[in-house]
Amino acid sequence: MNKLQPPSDPQRPASRRDFEIAIMCALVHEADAVEALFDHYWDDDCPPYDKATGDPNAYSIGAIGRHNVVLAWMPAMGKASAAAVAANCRASFPNIRLALVVGVCGVVPINREGQEIILGDVIISDGVVQYDLGRRTLLDSLGRPNMEIRSLLTKLKGFRGRKTLQEKAARYLAVVQQEPGLAAQHPGVENDRVFHATYRHVTDGKLCNECGCNGILVPRSRFNGANPPSPVVHFGLVASSDTVLKSAEDRDATAQQEGVIAFEMESAGVWDIFPCVVIKGACDYADSHKMKAWQKYAAATAAAYMKAFLDSWAPSQLSLPGT
Template identity: 45%
Template sequence: MVAQQPSRREDFEIAIVCALRLEYDAVSYIFDEYWDDDGDKYGRAEGDFNSYTTGRIGKYNVVLALLSHMGKANAASAAASIRSSYGGLQLALLVGICGGVPRPGCDEDEILLGDVVISKAVVQYDFGRQYPDKFVRKDTVEDNLSKPNKDVRNLLVTFETDRGRDRLRERTAYFLQELQANAASRQRRSKYRYPGTAEDRLFEPNYRHKHHVMPTCICRECYGKFDPVCDEALNSSCDDLGCDDKQIVVRERLETRRQLEQGGNEVQEPTIHVGPVASGDTVIKSGEDRDMLARRESVIAFEMEGAGIWEEVPCIVVKGVCDYADCHKSKKWQNFAAATAASASKAILERYIQTDKIPSAGAGAARCNMVNEHQARGKVQSSTDPYQVNT
């Protein structure tokens, strides 16, 4: 059933939150209709400073919010404001990009760039105590983030079945092609193009991103994890620095994809990974620290807003893998990863079961009495309901 344009903010059941403009741009291409093309019709609650985009995705009315800044605190504040303005929300999707753990565990698939990570839990890995010799995360029952609610848990468990994951992957691939076509119709054909297997490079965790060819800077003294590199190296590409391809990790799944690509086959379809996601205010740019944290916390990806939203609204983190959270990360995959995450979020909503709403008879009667009273006085020009669409 296709959603009709709602008359009140309370009729919106789904929120999508993005932290970056490029994430917002990708999500904007999965909307089937917009309700605010002629201007905002719904307003917002007092004290809510978020800006919203409203529309329809499939059978759901959706409100889309773009954060002003990255990070947990800003995400938590924005999520609380969304909840105050849109009291009927059932689910929030945090959609965007993340750093992936290349091989999360022996039983997990290899994670490649462009794959999609879906959270079954969020770990606030940077919340703890720093001792002289080590950092200890607070992990008591009171300190850990809560489990998803039953509605979200029951949805996620279906995505961990073979049938559920296959269906989600197939629909994500379909919506990705749809997104790319929509972008192409607006003269942005290349923006969400698959970068290609040659651009998916994973270096050994301890291989540093520095000047390798006859360095004349401090890079020449960089041999260990804690040795500094020059500022220029921090902002340069692997090609510019001469990073050695012999240090690239060979991965079976990528090799299979490369062979298919060389045969002229389509290989952009992302794999869906469901698992715990690490969330913190620090951007991880170290392969060794990535692997250490992944082992310690059993996480499959790193991002920066999930911990802020998780406790405010029922939430699923949906992130496309744009880098490997190491010092060799670049921005080449960001737009494509944002597109795969946006496409997966639409596929998730397709499987999210709508709950019947029981109208409040008391509230309806009270509203009718109020309108009849004003009509009797001849004073009604338009609705005085702050949630009502202005006509």
């Protein structure tokens, strides 16, 4: 049991119909970080919940704080996989009221307001656009979240809400990092480098320090403080595409045109099926200089903010028959 959590754990749900929160992860280390923050595993108790007929999904079922949750493990990345997993999840858990797409993403290093985003920071969506990054065209604006989600996001954007969210996330991140098998430690600020958009990676398949990337770096003032810097939360528009973005020039053009601050591949598949919030950690700058070294740390920061977000989630009560 996680000792950071107050002793108000939910009761074991009687059936699959009693679950209202789903978490979707596309990569194993994303789901590992989420599971590390479970306060109880209903999977370990009998009888099992099983699944609806024909549902091929794999689930981890448990409690995070006062919420019963179901974690869906996606078999692959991308919108199509996410849509299929979400649809099958809805068949097995028909009363889901909130889906959290949790994991890693590429980010814009400096948003339109001039704020720096560094690796390990976390993006929480207040909207999603579906984008064809190959043709740099907007396919569809998937709209805003519902009023219940928007109200909470507005509260969390306030000074006290943001401060509380970041303080809780810091504590939960420490819990994930106590699991040695997850290797979720900060990779070091020396490995967080942003090259000017026109400078491309020298050799595919090798890290920058292996192939001699030596372009002009974008200066980062966030590195002048604590080392390592604490992950900061950013609220904004997320672009969801079927392909991984590896072009800083396309990144900057898309960010300028649409105001997006992050790029990922799953949320568009979930958005039309469940009320949805994207919570993802920055693991690269959506350019050609990608490094997997940041993925586990970014997955951990995303999971930490996910749990902090759920601490604030208080859905309205459903009316019971006869009330």
